[in-house]
Amino acid sequence: MLKKQKNKKLILNPEQQDAMRRAGRVNAQLMDYLRPHVKAGTLTKTIDELVVGWTQDNGHVAATLGYQNFPKSCCTSINDVICHGIPDDYELKDGDIINVDITTIVDGWHGDQSETFFIGEVSDEKRDVTQCAFDCMHKAINALTPGCKVAKIGETVVPEAQGRGFSVVREYVGHGLGKKFHLDPSIPHFPNRQSRIDRLYPGMCFTVEPMINAGSRFTKSDKQDGWTVRTKDGRPSAQFEHSVLMTEDGPEILTYTQHGPKPGHVFESATAMAK
Template sequence: MLQKQKKLILNSRQQAAMRRAGQVNAALMDFIRPHVHAGMATEKIDEMVFQWTMDHGHKPATLGYQNYPKSCCTSLNEVICHGIPKDEILQEGDIVNIDITTVVDGWHGDQSETFLIGDVSEERRAVTQCAFDCMHLAIDALTPGCTVSKIGETIVPEAHRRGFSVVREYVGHGLGRQFHLDPSIPHFPNRQSRIDRLYPGMCFTVEPMINAGTRYARCDKADGWTVRTKDGRPSAQFEHTVLMTEEGPEILTLTQDGPQKGHQF
C-alpha cells in the first residue's frame, strides 16, 4: 500500500507543472464564465472551450477520453455529472455544472462549477450552496498525512444536516500526468478511504456531488454517459484540484472571477 502511494508523490518540478496546469484550467473557466447565461446552447460553450484550449496550445482532456465526444461536460438540473453538450438551450431558472479538464504540457488541471441561470428555485440555490460549502469544508479539514476518509467524514454530516444526500457512485481521484489515478477520493467514508492517506506531494480532486433528494443515480443507456438523479430532483457539484503540501492543502484551480470560499449564492 505505501509503495503504491509513494509513486504518486510529485517532486518540486512536477508540482510546479501541476500548478501551471491548474492555473490554465482556471483561466479557461473564467473565459467561459460570461457566456454561461440564458439563451446559450451548451454545445456553444463546448465549442468555446475547445477553441480557447487549442488556441493556447493545450488539449481538452475529455475529448476522446474513453470515446467521450466533447471537450467539457455540461450537467443541467437533475444531471449529476457527465452531461454531454448539445443543442439544449440554457433557460432562466436552470442550474448547470460545467466540468473542464485541460492537459498542459502533459499535466492535468481539473475543476467544475455549478452556475445559476437567472432566478432559480430555492431548492436549486440551496443544493448549489451545499455543494460549494461542502467542497471547501472538506479541503479545509485536510492535513498532511491525513486519511482520505476525512473528506467524506466532513461532507456527509453537513449535507445531511441541510437535508441533502451525497452521491456515492462517482468520486474524486488522484491527478497528474494521467486523468484518473489512485487514490480514489470518495465523498463518503468507506473502508479503503480510512486506509489511504494524503501525503505531501500528492495531487487529487475534491468534487462532491450533492443531490436534493435521493443519493441514487441512473446512467442514460442511450448515450452511455449522462448520469441523472433517480428521482429527477436537482443535483449540484463543485470541484477543485488540490495539492497536499507540508503546510496543508493548496488549491491549484482557483479562479480570479469565480466564487471564492464563503461565497453566498
C-alpha cells in the same frame, strides 16, 4: 506484517508540483473565459465550442475529448443531471442550474475543476443544494492535513449535507491527478473502508468534487448515450470541484479562478444580485 508504504509514484517532486500548479492556473483561466457565456440563450454545444477554441488557441489539450470515447471537450450537467452531461443543442433558460466541468492538459499535466452556475432566477431548492455543494467542497478541503486519511473528506461532507437535508452521491468520486486524468487514490465523498486506509501525503495531487443531490443519493445512467448520469428521483443536483495539492503545510487549491466564487461565498438569486 509488513508496514504499508506510501506509493512513491504518486508523490510529485517540486518541479512536477510546479507543473501541476501551472495546469491548474490554465484550467482556471479557461473557466473564467467561459463564465460570461454561461447564460440564458446559450446552447451547451456553444460552451463546448468555446472550450475547443480557447484550448487550441493556447496550445493545450482538452482531456475529456475522446477519453473512453466521450464525444466532447467538456461536460455540461443541467438540473437533475449529476455529472457527465454531453453538450448538445440544449438552450439554457431562466431557472436552470448547470455544472460546467473542464479538464485541460498543459504540457502533459492535468488541471481539473467544475462549477455550478445559475441561469437567471433559480428555485430555492436549486440555490440551497448549490450552496451546500460549494460549502461541502471547501469544508472538506479545509479539514485536510498532511498525511491524513482520505476518509476525512467523507467524514466532513456527509454530515454537512445530511444536516441540510441533502444527500451525497456515492457512485462517482474524486481521484488522484497528474500525468494521467484519473489516478489512485480514489477520493470518495463518503467514508468507506479503503478511504480509511489511503492517506494524502505531501506531494500528492487529487480532486475534491462532492456531488450533492436535493433528494435521494441514488442515480441512473442514460442507456442511450452511455454517459449522462441523473438523479433517480428527478430532483436537482449540484457539484463543485477543485484540483488540490497536498503540501507540507496543508492543502493547496490549484484551480482558483479570478472571477469565480471564493470560500465563504453566498449564492443569491439574480434579483438579489441586481439590487
